Amino acid sequence: MAARPRSTALLIDGDLRGGAGTFPTINPATEDALGQAADAGAQDLDDAVAAARRAFDDTEWCRDVELRVHCLRQLRTALAAEIDTLRAVTVAEVGAPITGTYGPHLQGPVDDLEYAAELAEGYGWRQRLGAAAPLGVPTRRTVVREPYGVVAAITPWNFPHQLNLAKLGPALAAGNTVVLKAAPETPWCAAEVGRIIAERTDIPAGVVNVVTSADHRIGAQLVEDPRVDLVSFTGSTATGRAVMAAASGTVKKVFLELGGKSASIVLDDADLSRAAAAAAVGVARHAGQGCAFTTRLVVPRSRYDEAVEIAADAMARVVVGDPADPATMCGPLISARQRDRVQGYLDLAIAEGGRLACGGGPPPGLTTGYYIAPTVVAGLTNDARVAREEIFGPVLVVLAHDGDADAVRIANDSSYGLSGAVHGIDPQRVAWVVSRLRTGTISVNGGVWYSADAPFGGYKQSGLGREMGVAGFEEYLEIKLVAEAE
Known part of the structure; x- marks a missing residue:
């Protein structure tokens, strides 16, 4: 075509x-x-x-x-x-x-x-x-x-x-x-x-x-x-x-x-494999160029390394390339300027003390087009610029939390409040977290909020x-x- x-x-x-x-x-x-x-x-x-x-x-x-x-x-x-x-x-x-x-x-x-x-x-x-x-x-x-x-x-x-x-x-x-x-x-x-x-x-x-x-x-x-x-x-x-x-x-x-810098919260009773993989694949869609994508994955500290590995493995399987190919999920960024901007954030992640669990630059073999490989950033706290600023690229930052209240604190510690997600089994705990998140749309256990009859918008500077x-x-x-x- x-x-x-x-x-x-x-x-x-x-x-x-x-x-x-x-x-x-x-x-x-x-x-x-x-x-x-x-x-x-x-x-x-x-x-x-x-x-x-x-x-x-x-x-x-x-x-x-x-x-x-x-x-x-x-x-x-x-x-x-x-x-x-x-x-x-x-x-x-x-x-x-x-x-x-x-x-x-x-x-x-x-x-x-x-x-x-x-x-x-x-x-x-x-x-x-x-x-x-x-x-x-x-x-x-x-x-x-x-x-x-x-x-x-x-x-x-x-x-x-x-x-x-x-x-x-x-x-x-x-x-x-x-x-x-x-x-x-x-x-x-x-x-x-x-x-x-x-x-x-x-x-x-x-x-x-x-x-x-x-x-x-x-x-x-x-x-x-x-x-x-x-x-x-x-x-x-x-x-x-x-x-x-x-x-x-x-x-x-x-x-x-x-804009947004939305958080996907994984509670300690959730299916970590499913939640972390979903967050990774979700932020790789359309090269991460979506204001409401959940670009922060907030997981229990005791399972942090496992979550990073799951997310990186899921991202590594995302097909990057020609957007006309039906197999492609992650196409190019819109311009050379945007590609360079995203690359600048990846370089900053290293400078801030983080590490790249996968990705980190142009995908191998794609020398033409404004591509960035889907990337998982680990080893940072929510104070890092890469964790706070909207990147608008296929970049997921994985953060650790120390319980439900701490997860809410991290998610809300942002100038944005556009979207978010919560994963957990206990409905009372999930409801407790949802009621405290300062954001305009929230997905619970994979629920889809995008629809013509559903209002969309944000809190705070979103x-x-x-x-x-x-x-x-x-x-x-x-x-x-x-x-x-x-």
């Missing part, structure tokens, strides 16, 4: 058009240029925001639920009709293992548009509070849910279809208009969705605008624009802070889904708000109270 080189376009006000220039999109497995992406300039972004503003203010989109439901279902059908093209693009541009495109890398997010449509179709947009007489005036009061307005959706490169559609679906279902600013590393994925919207759906002009750019100042311009009502951002915590600061000038709502589920849908709604005198 090969993705042919091509040029991509911006989607602005219903038209597919070029930008101020172009920039290359690169295949991270081969380091070859796939083609040229439209590079939006300041004027292109200004046009996109203006189009979204007009579509919200001057059309019935924000009030026509039936049209929105129709368009979302139409978009899902159109994306499904071109799923093989999108699959080839995703493998080539993202370096995503092809097996992942049948799940969260592509097929899952496309199918999840139906959830957004059903939610809008059956949602209680108006709620009566009942009769009352505040200040002695008999009054009928109604709570009305309305869309915010123009949404700036800013997404990263690691799971572009999941992140783009998880913002577009609920934002559109709620009645907003959107300017989607995609990551410069994965413009083709976003541009293909824009093309399909323009060519194969009835979504009105200006309702969805897709902008790609190599200039990070375009993102800042979008956040600062006073015509934008809400910013939905997924990315690093450092950039999330900058987004909050930039949005404060116009006091607009900001939704942030940020973000603000929730994505997906009813809670994620309602992030895109304002609340208006209407009080009518009787």
Whole structure:
């Protein structure tokens, strides 16, 4: 399966058009240029925001639920009709293992548009509070849910279809208009969705605008624009802070889904072999490029060496290589810059006094592509930078705990709180640990929390708000109270 080189376009006000220039999109497995992406300039972004503003203010989109439901279902059908093209693009541009495109890398997010449509179709947009007489005036009061307005959706490169559609679906279902600013590393994925919207759906002009750019100042311009009502951002915590600061000038709502350094806790009554192997294989998926992956394995001190050996053995069996090969689980990192960043952390692990139980550099035989072998780091405490900072690579740090309370302390001793896992047999002990973890999602004994109807988000510096589920849908709604005198 090969993705042919091509040029991509911006989607602005219903038209597919070029930008101020172009920039290359690169295949991270081969380091070859796939083609040229439209590079939006300041004027292109200004046009996109203006189009979204007009579509919200001057059309019935924000009030026509039936049209929105129709368009979302139409978009899902159109994306499904071109799923093989999108699959080839995703493998080539993202370096995503092809097996992942049948799940969260592509097929899952496309199918999840139906959830957004059903939610809008059956949602209680108006709620009566009942009769009352505040200040002695008999009054009928109604709570009305309305869309915010123009949404700036800013997404990263690691799971572009999941992140783009998880913002577009609920934002559109709620009645907003959107300017989607995609990551410069994965413009083709976003541009293909824009093309399909323009060519194969009835979504009105200006309702969805897709902008790609190599200039990070375009993102800042979008956040600062006073015509934008809400910013939905997924990315690093450092950039999330900058987004909050930039949005404060116009006091607009900001939704942030940020980084993580999540812990998988293994209690002393758990199946250590199963838990340690699962943690190792899990962090090797998609080269560890997932904010919610559990990248710290916290195990009983008495079984520490055994846990390290199990994790290293499991990682050594992970197939690393061509993402187009169905046997591959760990493909390349997204760029040379990211590969070098991960390698820097592995070098730091040694400098901090740790050891590498497996991996530690490029896999043998892979001289082309941005690859790092899945790596287990041992011999460190939770104070080490490698144990505290988000690496975003196939790196698992194994830490020792001295009982349930100590395991909770280690897991919570982080500026992040996005995800986590607990493994144990005694349900009361497991529940005790779960109730004390300061994190937004928790897997218990392998349970899966990823689903269209389940809210996702973090505590602390892992973000603000929730994505997906009813809670994620309602992030895109304002609340208006209407009080009518009787």
